[in-house]
Amino acid sequence: MLSFTNLSRSSEIGSNSYLLDLDGTRVVLDAGMHPKKEGNESKPQYELIGAADPDAIFVTHAHLDHLGTLPCLQDEYPAAEVIMTEGTSVIAEAMLHNSVNVMTSKRTQEGIYEYPFFTHPEVDRAVRSWMPRPYNTPFRLGRGGDVLGTLYDAGHILGSCGVHLETADGTTIFYTGDVQFDQQTLIPPADFPEGGVDILITECTHGATERAAGYTREKELARFAATIRQVLENGGAVLIPVFALGKSQALLYELNRFKEQGLIPDVPVYFGGLSSKITELYDKLADSTPRMFPGYRLREHVETHGLPKKGKAPLVASPGNIYLVSSGMMSEHTVSHVLAEQIVTHPKDAILLVGYSDPDSPAGKIRGSAPGELVRLREKGGQAYPRNCRLECFDFSGHATRHALVDYARRLAPRKVILVHGDPAALEWMRQAIQAELPQTEVIIPEPGKAIRL
Numbered sequence: 001m002l003s004f005t006n007l008s009r010s011s012e013i014g015s016n017s018y019l020l021d022l023d024g025t026r027v028v029l030d031a032g033m034h035p036k037k038e039g040n041e042s043k044p045q046y047e048l049i050g051a052a053d054p055d056a057i058f059v060t061h062a063h064l065d066h067l068g069t070l071p072c073l074q075d076e077y078p079a080a081e082v083i084m085t086e087g088t089s090v091i092a093e094a095m096l097h098n099s100v101n102v103m104t105s106k107r108t109q110e111g112i113y114e115y116p117f118f119t120h121p122e123v124d125r126a127v128r129s130w131m132p133r134p135y136n137t138p139f140r141l142g143r144g145g146d147v148l149g150t151l152y153d154a155g156h157i158l159g160s161c162g163v164h165l166e167t168a169d170g171t172t173i174f175y176t177g178d179v180q181f182d183q184q185t186l187i188p189p190a191d192f193p194e195g196g197v198d199i200l201i202t203e204c205t206h207g208a209t210e211r212a213a214g215y216t217r218e219k220e221l222a223r224f225a226a227t228i229r230q231v232l233e234n235g236g237a238v239l240i241p242v243f244a245l246g247k248s249q250a251l252l253y254e255l256n257r258f259k260e261q262g263l264i265p266d267v268p269v270y271f272g273g274l275s276s277k278i279t280e281l282y283d284k285l286a287d288s289t290p291r292m293f294p295g296y297r298l299r300e301h302v303e304t305h306g307l308p309k310k311g312k313a314p315l316v317a318s319p320g321n322i323y324l325v326s327s328g329m330m331s332e333h334t335v336s337h338v339l340a341e342q343i344v345t346h347p348k349d350a351i352l353l354v355g356y357s358d359p360d361s362p363a364g365k366i367r368g369s370a371p372g373e374l375v376r377l378r379e380k381g382g383q384a385y386p387r388n389c390r391l392e393c394f395d396f397s398g399h400a401t402r403h404a405l406v407d408y409a410r411r412l413a414p415r416k417v418i419l420v421h422g423d424p425a426a427l428e429w430m431r432q433a434i435q436a437e438l439p440q441t442e443v444i445i446p447e448p449g450k451a452i453r454l
Helices: 070-076 086-110 120-128 217-233 247-260 274-284 335-343 362-367 402-412 424-437
Strands: 002-006 018-022 025-029 056-058 081-084 130-132 139-141 147-153 161-166 172-175 199-203 238-241 322-325 350-353 374-376 384-386 390-393 416-420 442-444 451-453
Touching: 018 172, 056 070, 070 086, 070 120, 081 086, 086 120, 086 130, 086 274, 120 130, 199 402, 217 238, 217 247, 217 350, 217 390, 238 335, 247 274, 247 322, 322 335, 335 350, 335 362, 350 362, 362 374, 362 390, 402 424, 416 424, 424 442
Parallel strands: 025 056, 056 081, 081 130, 172 199, 199 416, 238 322, 238 350, 350 390, 416 442
Antiparallel strands: 002 018, 002 451, 018 025, 139 147, 147 161, 161 172, 374 384
16 A cells, blocks of 8 residues: 655645655655744654654755754654765755754743754764765665665755655655756756656645746846845945855855956955855765766855854944845844844845745845835844835745646656645645646645545
8 A cells, every 4th residue: 555644734835744655665755844833843743653663764955844853753763764865965964963053042042942852962873874875876775675766856956856766566656855947056957757657746835926927047147136236336235145055055156256257346245154064065065966067166266254253243234245144034143134133224235035035034024024114123022123225036946936847747647746845825726737737637735644545
């Protein structure tokens, strides 16, 4: 019997984790932590796995909504093989150690006593049992070796993969993980199977979002450069809040390119923290992972200025500088939040949002504000600021468009499609669109916690 269980607590983008039972070989796909929830509510429902260890745990990439509770899962099920790509294994170690620091800080500052879920020594122990696998190379898994697994490049971030599984009777399942079919600045497009899939499990991140008509990445980058140039030439500072993994490295490269091509002035770029650590790892993997510029090392080509160390000189947003800093959501106690409180009131300065902003986050509140409107950037107390700075939003998404996802499903024409990693409106749009293209295919939105026979 084949079955699928959504271990996430709700149908949304969050603590992504799924259980497959493939005629007795049990596989967990991803082990995420919900970015909007705290404490035990941020974990998947691992109790649904049961007492017996699964045969394998796959991690598709190193973003925390797919990785963040992996040490917890490994602690509960130490006999499971933990499989990912080399790129993910290197970056995931750094991401989990940073997560320990963040959780420890939240325990102190917010009184979340379940934190940290794991410690630095526990991350070190977990890493030792990981089993990195190359792309496009089949391998056996399970106690009897009855299931054949293959990882395919997902084009989302460095090391990201989709997971192809084939059972003993020849049934094939493909899980996209997070996928991008278009070329990005540093990461080539996904290289996925083009047929022979019976059951497709696909992400639906942009299912409720229509990309602007006439969009191209090249035009968006040109608009980005022109905006930066205008702000700097007008005597302002530019704040670009970014996620440390993926967006930081791509935009660091682009800012350097803009300078070399004379598209923006040659001004200081401030960059540091976790983004800097992940950039070092990108460089370490420059010769061994798929990328647009094999062997290109950002630290050898791009000049940046470091950020003041904690407890030292205060961080001040100065005119004529670019601040490419985390966090992308401008969460409290982060560098981007400190700078945003300084910049938001200044008409000459600009905040450029380049990724997803949860509506309840400081970045989301700024994104949703009108010029002059009061914005409160702290959850508890804190001053409300008039948003007088320039605000621009840019689309450099590492996720495929909804039409690209539907087109991929159409090309595969599987007998079943399972929709995950999307808010309810996104899942429903995808369900209707795929059903219209493939009337003979069963399209399923899995209810959290309920096993589905496949």
